[in-house]
Structure formats: C-alpha cells, structure tokens
Amino acid sequence: GGGEVGKEIECGNILSEFKTTKVLSDSAREKNIFIHGKLADQDAVIILEKTPIREDTLAELFTGSTLKLEMKNDIYSTYRLQAPPQLNEIKTTVVCPATEKHIKKYQRQESFLVEETGADYQSITLPYIQKQSFSVQWVYNILEKKAEADRIVFEDPDPTVGFLLLPDFKWDQKQIDDLYLIAITLQRGIRSLRDLTQEHLPLLQNIFQKGKEAILQRYQLPASKLRVYLHYQPSYYHLHVHFTKLGYEAPGCGVERAHLLADVIQNLQSDPEYYKTRTLYFPLRVDDGLLSKYKEAGRL
C-alpha cells in the first residue's frame, strides 16, 4: 500500500541526488558501468548493469515496444527497440559510504600475473593480509542472520562442516542462465586455499555434495551443469565456494584465478601439504597493495 509507494519515492530520490565524480570502469560487452560519486556528501559507488533478456517476457516485449528502423539491406534489417521500462530494468547496486578501497576495487586496472611460492605466501602475502585486516563484518552479519536471512537458499548448521548457500550479489535470480551462488563456511578463520589441509576435507566434501543437492532441488540444475570453484586470491578472506552455471562465463572463472573444488579435494587427498607448498599463480591489479609488496620484493 502507501508504505511501499513511499519507499519507492524515497529510493527514486537517492539517485537523483547523486553527483558523478568519475566513471571507474565499464564494459560494452557486459553492459555495465561502475561510477564513483557523492550521495549527500558521502563517497559512493554506483554499479549499473543491464539485465539479461528473459524468454518469458518476449511476447510482451514484442507487442508492447516501439521500433525505430536503422538499416535495411536484403534480408537483414536493424532497429532500435524501446521497451516498457518494467520489461527492461537496470540492476543497480549502491555502496555508500564507500571507502577508498571500494573505489579502488571498481577502478579498471591492468593486471599482472603473480607467482607466489609457499615461502612467498608466508613472507609477503600473509603479513600483508594480516596488516590490512580487511573487514568481513558483512560476512558475519550473514552468518548471524543479521542480514540477508531471507536470501538463504540452503543451510547446514553444523559448526565444523556447515555452511550457508546464498545467491551472489551479481545474480538477479530472474533466470537460471547466469546462476551464481556462494557457499560461505560457518567455521571462521579459514582465510583461503592456502589454509586448507586434509582436516578440511569433510568440510569441502560437505559443501560440494550438499551445495549440488540444494541447487538441484531449488533450481532443477544437475551437477553436470555446474562449475564449482574457489578463487585465489579471494576477494575476502573468509572461506567461500562459488557455484556458477556451466556455459555462463562468470567474471573470475578463468584458469588464472579459479580452482575447481573437485581438484582441490583430490589434491588435498593425495598431498595434505599441496596448498602450503605449491607455487600458485594469480592476477593482481596495478593498484593492489599486494602487488606493490611483490614489486618491492623484486618478484615482478
């Protein structure tokens, strides 16, 4: 009723006050844009991304839109189609107040591939992570059901092998094509792949098995249509696993950053020290503080 209308009006006001400082990055391929600016004197980052075209709205789109002819040549013609706004929404994410770190995160940057030995991790990467003490309060809010509780798709409450499964922010959940869920471990203190040993096999196997089952049950998507992996480096240092639909080229699913959970499990089974001793490769952006550390160490 009135409350909802009020909320919508209030939301509308939020963006009309926004003053753009700088476009941080954009992608013509993905139809998104990352903007730094001010919202009522606070630094903010706004992310706009056009939404995928949904098959179930095509009929309405075809009848309810207007077409402007652009070009006609033989059997080919092109048009600009103007659709009813509710059939053509733009997914909008607001980070406010945004810190310097957020702004840097979304700034388009060149990347370099870093080679990190087990010793490099101990002497360069780990001290850097510890000194930064990146906040994972928002993860704890989720684990404690203080936020996003209504978004939980599956929960295993076991304190050792348990996890929550939620849609990733990037997924609008309107279609299965770009399905993207994250499993977040209840256990705290496992920072990344580098911390994993054989003692974590039950946790990893539990996430792999129950995550796949939950996705089959909720979205009717079988394991053979899933890409299940970890990132190294992760974007936050609380262990989490990515579930994306095979065929959807999710950002960060490239071989230089993603590690299949099935491979991680096999590697730990055959060598408990695999992720302590291996040289791992990952891309770092020019403005990443960790890259400076590798440069200082003469490693790049």
Add this chain to the structure above:
Amino acid sequence: GGGEVGKEIECGNILSEFKTTKVLSDSAREKNIFIHGKLADQDAVIILEKTPIREDTLAELFTGSTLKLEMKNDIYSTYRLQAPPQLNEIKTTVVCPATEKHIKKYQRQESFLVEETGADYQSITLPYIQKQSFSVQWVYNILEKKAEADRIVFEDPDPTVGFLLLPDFKWDQKQIDDLYLIAITLQRGIRSLRDLTQEHLPLLQNIFQKGKEAILQRYQLPASKLRVYLHYQPSYYHLHVHFTKLGYEAPGCGVERAHLLADVIQNLQSDPEYYKTRTLYFPLRVDDGLLSKYKEAGRL
C-alpha cells in the same frame, strides 16, 4: 514528417506479428538473445541485444528513472532501476526470410560437465579418440612447412623438445589486447594432458620458457601479462599450448577446460602419474560423439 511516423508504426507492427518458435541461444552475460520464429509465414531470426550504458546519459538516467529497493545490508543496497525507454534501447536485428543455415548458426549447443577418471580415459575416451582417428594432417602440414610457413613467429627445431609458435586463427594480429598464439610440439604422438609424464618435463619447460621469450621479443609483452595453458579435452589430439593475453577472456580459458602449463609442470614434478591417475573434468557439447559414449556408460 508523416513518412517517418508511418515508418515507425510499420516497424512496430513487424515485431508484434512475430511468433516465437524457439530461443536458439542467449547470453546472460552479454544480455542478448537469438530467437527463431515466424514473421508473416516466413522463417525469421530475431537478435535482441541490450545496448552499452553511455556515460553521457548518466545524469538524465539518474534523475529520470524510478528505483525499486531489493536488498539492504550494511553499506550495500541493490535496486531495480526503471529507465525512460529512449535511454535504454535494445538493438534489434531481423533476418527474414532466414534459411536453415541461419537458424543453425545461431543455435547454441548445450554443454555438460563430464567426470573422467583415469579408468574412464582408458575404457571410454581413448578408444573413442582412436576409433575416430581425427585427422591432424593440417598440423603435420604446418610442422612440415607445407602450410602457414609465413605465419611462424618462432621455431625451435629440436626433434624432442622443439616446437613452432604461430598466431591462432581467432587472432587477427591487429592489436595486442586479444593476443592469442599456439605452440605446436614437433614431437608426434602426444595426444593430450593424459599422455604426459615426467619424461615430457624438458619439452614442457622448453615451450614455457622459449614461448614467453619469443612473445616478449616480438610483441614486447612480458610473461606477467600472459596466460599459458593446455586444453582438456583439446580440440585436436596433437600436443599444443595456448598463449593468450592476461585480461583477454579468450574462449576456452575457463577453469573447466584450461590447465595452466605452470601447474602441469609442478604436478608432474611431484607425481609422475598425476595425469594418468587423476579424475579430470571437462565440458562436452550435446552433439559431441564422446558425450554419447559417456551417456551409454551411464556416467551422465
């Protein structure tokens, strides 16, 4: 004047008459969709693709749109933004009448992730590869300089560890942004990752080292800007290595198909049987004969 208005009305009519037969393919990432259907009893293909977000329309977009709140957690909130239609157009291409070839061209093939144990390789995959006897004559033509000799970027003629480095067909060599080269081993008979053992380490290390050096010399691109990997399954069964620019999301660089050469070398160094014994995961398209073999074996 009147003519233009008339044209727009006529155009609007075109799509409202369209009857969808089938969605041929779509991309949630690129926000496009390819649809087969009928336009006035003729076969037609319609391609819709959302347009990139333009920096010069942002101010108008922010003031002229309505926002619907979806989620709020700490400093993060997400909304659905409904924009004025003229600021959020959809590029529309019509092919009419469309032939069978057009329809096939735009038809997406679904993929399934296959789990191949070492035993599966011996009992299912290897017999299939051998029976198909996929021709690699075109590779031999390159190695014997009967074809593409003028495209060779670097050559190491050693019969055991030697290789040729050439631009991949997909790369037009017009810009470095999407650099893509292939190193093809002179040694014949190494079908894929599955054939590799410790005896191939000198070959792999030679390709890795000299390939990177040749690319630095020819394109001024250092190793820290390269993604160097093998495919499994490969598209042809003669050992070759992919060199692509980091940051360019080359087709097939996803974690489900690509294996970093640096990881392959490390894995063979610590376990000579690594690629004989491991379970490997890879996507196969619905129309791939190998997928049928896995289905017959009850593995999917």
